[in-house]
Amino acid sequence: MTAPWQARMIAAESAPNAPLLRTRFTVEAGHGPVRRAVLHVTGLGLVEAFLDGAPVSDDVLAPGWSSYEWRLRYRSHDVTQLLAAPGAESVLGLALGNGWAAGRLTWSGERAYYADAPAGFAQLEVEFGDGHVQVVATDGSWRSHASAVLADDLYDGQTTDLRLLDPAWATTAGSEEGWGxxxxxxxxTARLVPRLAPPVRRQEVLGVQQVLTSPSGRTILDFGQNLVGRLRLRVRGEAGAEVVVRHAEVLEDGELGVRPLRTARATDRWILSGGDDVLEPTLTFHGFRYAEVTGWPGELAAEDVEAVVVHSQLRRTGTFECSDELLNQLHSNVVWGLRGNFVDVPTDCPQRDERLGWTGDLAVFAPTAAYLYDVSDLLRDWLADLAAEQAAAAGKVPFVVPDVLKYVPHPPEFGEPETAAVWSDAAVWVPWALWQAHGDPAVLRQAYPSMSAHVDRVEGLLSDTGLWDTGFQFGDWLDPTAPPDAPFKAKADNGVVATACAYRSAHTLAEAAAVLGEDADAARWGALAERIGTAFREAYVDADGRVHSDCPTVYALAIEFGLLDGDVQRAGDRLAQLVAEGGHRIATGFAGTPYVTDALTRTGHLDTAYRLLLQTQCPSWLYPVTMGATTIWERWDSMLPDGSINPGEMTSFNHYALGAVADWMHRTVAGIAALEPGYARALVAPQPGGGITWAKGALDTPHGHLAVSWQLDQDGELTVEVEVPAGTSALLRLPGRPDEELGAGTHTASTRTPAPA
Structure with a gap:
């Protein structure tokens, strides 16, 4: 910014819905040509900025959702090419919507947690050839007018009367009539911070795969993919006629399955102008595969409608493919789940009356996300919100970030809100995942106060025994054996889960302190981890190596978090036994699922891990695939085998948490892992199994393109090709041959794999 803030946050005086704000100004003359023009813009709610009628960017749903109480992010746009010549009149306009600030949030039914009405903030800085700077900024002189949008809400959708649309409102030709x-x-203005996260934008369009007629006679469009965004429709009809579009992720009995949306209406309404109308709501988004259209004039043709996919502008970095098409679809489901839930805030689900930044989901999914896409800036921005919320809550990391739940009555079964294992551990686990993926210590330095404050708070919550065994915990959330209406009633003991997580966070923080040269802290946190680990073993591991509550999750955590000393193999054997006794079906929830295949692999039970991964009976990762899923479900049985929707109130068909198994697929099936942060040194160690005959993965690391592909012939000959980026190395580890250090370049190696057990 070349000038101090002169802008003021402004709202429409008469508070119409989705108001338009504008000002007329003259580009100053006498200072030479315009050298550069930059528009800084933000707001409470949604803001679309226009200069002389042209949108200043491709951003949508801007400025997104941050912890508005402490951080309001602005974007700076170069508008030099849009600005009129010196001496000419121009118009700067802002179109506002309710968004996250003034619209509905959470399941409470309440709205306007951050602002009573949408408001905009803009500062245009025009630098001329002689160095003079002209500033045009929002202030009390601006004018306001109602738009064609009659209602807008992220949960409920948008209602637009196209007869009221004035395409010239943000130009010098715009009428003055009715402006207030x-x-x-x-x-x-100290709350204003430059936006670090990438903007949300339209990403692609999908066509209609099928036009269906429901049993009740309704027209339903199937796009073949559960996605997040909105529809774009082209229609010509009688002026005043209404077209209504309802959205849902699934069908039930041939009709739109809207019950999982709870109170979210997910409905867009359009009152036609009588001319050729293009219908695309810009002040809302929906999670859907199916759309029901009513009021369409004439017969609806598939080419009249397309789905616009919307999410944060992320660069794809990692890929995976193998010979098993069900696994390929599972991986695709993970990718689409990330895309749909990374809409500025990494959310739990994109469709119902929730869409919150649940910390637990991201804590377990961050390694997968960091492989698939470059999420570093998005998550660093989110971690800044986490730090702001945490500082305001005396070190407590909330369940969601931004923490709108602090304004909502807490469910009584959850007890008094407090730090919770896995969920609050996001303060430590997410920056550590970014450090491992990118090797940039800046993320650890930025997050270090949050990481330390979290572990400090956990230490204060430990019992005298050194265990974290009191207070509310989500525990192994959504263990498939838990009742549909009580997903926290898992087989895994909450104290075992929480204490294991406390150990992992303390140990990880000690490692982070060492990376940052905080040696005294590293010793302190290391001693705390040792104390927690000793307490865990004394209280929860018996003489036979059994872990208290004796279920897959507790063994997976104990093995993968390094809690067992000499009992690791016995724990792995017991885990494999439990998995086999369970028919190789899933018996873990949010806490155990990301680690169960790794724990089996680490202890020599690779075949059991593959059998668990490739299981198609419910509950399993592939059961939803066999049911036609195109994203990861919230519950293992979000849809029951008979095609009915799970009766639980909390049922989503787009949740990425249980897709964390993709991290194991990348490292174990494809064979790509980091031996040093940022893949400065990689581990290439594919471990074939499960009847898979080939696999390949590729990752754009900070150093360049790393790729692995392998094939297994009928005689058990394994051939591996590896591409190592310049300036790095890779350790090749294959069964039946010694480890080999690979330099930059392309390499081929072969070995004979052992016969399946």
Missing amino acids: GVREVDLD
Whole structure:
């Protein structure tokens, strides 16, 4: 920014829904040509900025959702090419929507947690050839007008009367009739911070795969993919006629399955102008595969409608493919789940009356996310919100970030809100995952105060025994044996899960401190981890190596978090036995699922891990695939085998947490892992199994392109090709041959694999 803030936050004086704000100004003359023009823009709610009628960017749903109480992010746009010549009149306009600030949030039915109405903030800085800077900024002189949008909400959808649309409103040709005043809204400009996260944008369009007629006679469009975004429709009909579009992820008995949406209406309404209308709501988004259209004039043709996919602008970095098509679909489901839930905030689900930044989901999914896409800037921005919320809550990491739940009555079964294992551990686990993926210590330095404050708070919650065995815990959330209405009633003991997580966070923090040269802290946190680990073994591991509550999750955590000393093999054997006794079906929830295949692999039970991964009976990773899923479900049985929706109130068909198994697929099936942070040194160690005859993976690391592909012939001959980026090395580890250090370049190696057990 070349000038101090002169702008004021403003809202429409008469508070129409989705108001338009604008100002007319003259580009100053006498200072030479315009050298550069930059528009800084943000708001409470959604803001679309226009200069002389042209949108200033491709961003949608801007400025997104941050912890508005402490961090309001602005974007800076170069608008030099849009600006009129010196001496000419121009119009700067802002179209506002309720968004996260003034719209509905959470299941409470309440709205406007952050602002009573949408408001905008903009500062245009025009630098001329002689160095003079002209500033045009939002203030009390701006004017406001109602838009064609009659209602807008992220949960409920958008209603637009196209007869009221004025395409010239943000141009010098726009009418002055009906424009009123604005009011200034209090804003401490110290809250303004440059946006670090990438913007949300339209990514692609999908066509209609099928036009269906439901048993009740309704027209339903199937796009073949559960996605997040909105529809774009082209229609010509009688002026005043209404077209209504309802969205849902699944069908039930041939009709739109809207019960999982709970109170979210997910409905867009369009009142036609009488001319050729293009219908695309820009102040909402939906999670859907199916759309029901009513009021369409004439016969609806598939080419009249397309689905616009919307999510944060992320660069794809990692890929995976193998000979098993069900696994390929599972991996695709993981990718689409990430895309749909990384809409500025990494959310739990994108469709119902929730869509919150649940920390537990991201804590377990971050390694997978960091392989698939470059999520570093998005998550660093989110971690800044986490730090702000945490600092305001005396070190407590909330269940969701931004923490709108602090304004919502807490469910009584959850007890008093407090730090919770896995969920609050996101303060440590997420930056560590980014460090491992990118090798940039800046993320650890930024997050270190949050990491330390979290572990400090956990230490204060430990019992005198050194265990974390009191207070509310989500535990192994959504263990498939838990009742549909009580997903926290898992087989795994909450104290075992929480204490294991406390150990992992303390140990990880000690490692982070060492990376940052904080040697005294490293010793302190290391001693805490040792104390917790000793307490865990004394309280929860018996003389026979059994872990208390004796279920797959507790063994997976104990093995993978390094809690067992000499009992690792016995624990792995017991885990494999439990998995076999369970028919190689899933018996873990949010806490255990990301680690169960790794724990089996680490202890020599690779075949059991593959049998668990490739199981198609419910509950399993592939059961949803056999049921036609195109994203990861929240519950293992979000849809029952008979095609009915799980009766639980909490049922989503787009949740990425249980897709964390993709991290194991990348490292074990494809064979790509980091031996040093940022893949400065990689481990290439594919471990074939499960009847898979070939696999390949590739990752754009910070150093370049790393790729692995392998084939297994009928005689058990394994041939591996490896591409190692310049300036790095890779350790090749294959069964039946010694480890080999590979330099930059392309390599081929072969070995004979042992016969399956």
